[in-house]
Amino acid sequence: MQNKTKQLIASKYNASGKRIFIPLAIRIDGIERIIPFRIQKYLVSPQVPAIYSSSSEATVALVFSQVERVFTQPFTADEL
Amino acid sequence: MAIRKVTEVQIVDPEYLDSTGWQPLKYLDASNNPKVINQVVLFQSVAGVLPSTIPNLGVNWANFNNGEGQANATIFGVPLPLNTTDKSIKIRYKIMVISLDDDIGNIHSVSEDYAYMMINMGFSATKTLSGLPGELDGGKLEATITVECPAFPDTPLGSDYSAVRDVLKDSDAWKAKWTPPKGSAQYIDPGIIILEPVKPSETAEHGGYSIKAKLLLNLPVNIDGEYRLDIQWLKDSGSAYTIPQNLKATALITINKAAVESAVYVSGSTTDIELSFS
Numbered sequence: 209m210q211n212k213t214k215q216l217i218a219s220k221y222n223a224s225g226k227r228i229f230i231p232l233a234i235r236i237d238g239i240e241r242i243i244p245f246r247i248q249k250y251l252v253s254p255q256v257p258a259i260y261s262s263s264s265e266a267t268v269a270l271v272f273s274q275v276e277r278v279f280t281q282p283f284t285a286d287e288l
Numbered sequence: 289m290a291i292r293k294v295t296e297v298q299i300v301d302p303e304y305l306d307s308t309g310w311q312p313l314k315y316l317d318a319s320n321n322p323k324v325i326n327q328v329v330l331f332q333s334v335a336g337v338l339p340s341t342i343p344n345l346g347v348n349w350a351n352f353n354n355g356e357g358q359a360n361a362t363i364f365g366v367p368l369p370l371n372t373t374d375k376s377i378k379i380r381y382k383i384m385v386i387s388l389d390d391d392i393g394n395i396h397s398v399s400e401d402y403a404y405m406m407i408n409m410g411f412s413a414t415k416t417l418s419g420l421p422g423e424l425d426g427g428k429l430e431a432t433i434t435v436e437c438p439a440f441p442d443t444p445l446g447s448d449y450s451a452v453r454d455v456l457k458d459s460d461a462w463k464a465k466w467t468p469p470k471g472s473a474q475y476i477d478p479g480i481i482i483l484e485p486v487k488p489s490e491t492a493e494h495g496g497y498s499i500k501a502k503l504l505l506n507l508p509v510n511i512d513g514e515y516r517l518d519i520q521w522l523k524d525s526g527s528a529y530t531i532p533q534n535l536k537a538t539a540l541i542t543i544n545k546a547a548v549e550s551a552v553y554v555s556g557s558t559t560d561i562e563l564s565f566s
Binding site: 215216217229245247248249250251252253254256257258259260261262263264265266267268269270272274285288 | 292294297299330339340342344345346347348349350364372383384385387389391392393395396397399400401403404405406407408409410440448451452455456521523524525526529
């Protein structure tokens with residue numbers, strides 16, 4: 209379910225105090241359907257495997273990429 | 289889906305290499321007690337930015353933000369194991385990016401592999417460079433210059449080792465500064481770089497291990513006199529680092545002089561002309 213740019217998702221805290229996110233379901237023609245919850249996250253990696261610097265300073269060049277994960281079952285932030 | 293923005297980039301899990309293996313890097317807390325570094329903050333933005341707008345980030349291990357309220361933390365100084373005078377300190381770390389999601393909140397993502405860093409990279413001022421002949425003749429000198437560099441040992445890096453070593457083999461990382469007796473210096477790219485196997489080193493600046501990089505250089509020699517060769521390492525926080533040793537060679541260019549017999553008498557129309565060279 210999407211509210212323009214915002215997706216809707218339920219959440220609750222389990223007995224351990226960890227927040228569980230629960231994708232929503234809707235009933236269409238009497239059949240319950242899960243609404244997949246999509247989330248984008250950035251991955252990061254260094255541009256070169258090693259930096260060699262003659263001082264205590266170094267420039268860290270990074271490469272960012274974006275991946276999408278789709279959840280149809282409850283998940284925690286640790287699984288992102 | 290809303291566009292995610294990056295709010296923070298950190299170095300996480302930093303470790304340094306000592307003689308027994310990888311050890312957690314520590315800093316001194318406000319009470320001067322050593323504490324393990326959980327993160328080094330490289331970038332922060334409350335509102336968040338797109339990754340494409342994040343510039344190259346810098347870290348200064350003598351003055352960094354530890355993300356726990358200390359903006360000027362250092363890994364150097366008693367009672368910490370590292371000092372500012374230590375050379376060729378080997379560090380490994382991971383990178384974490386934190387992005388803001390409207391639905392979930394902050395999303396943390398940590399790079400899978402370790403990245404490596406050598407800081408305070410040190411070279412001997414007398415035993416680093418070799419391979420330039422003392423005397424030069426004219427034309428182009430094809431020289432193989434050996435540069436003994438501090439290096440990561442292979443075993444503690446495992447499968448990461450060859451990629452870390454091969455950064456030293458990148459021809460964009462080296463430059464030769466060739467200064468003739470008269471006129472301005474020329475900056476020459478090495479054609480090929482060959483690495484020898486890493487080995488233990490007793491040179492203090494190497495921090496335990498060294499590797500020999502052989503730079504194949506074409507050096508022009510056009511006039512008599514003393515030439516000077518400096519070698520620069522370019523992948524040094526965006527600036528060029530000149531190795532604290534140079535090589536010198538003197539050119540005495542040989543010019544072939546020909547002498548011919550002053551007169552030849554022949555009965556026909558053809559003759560040989562004899563030349564002698566000195």
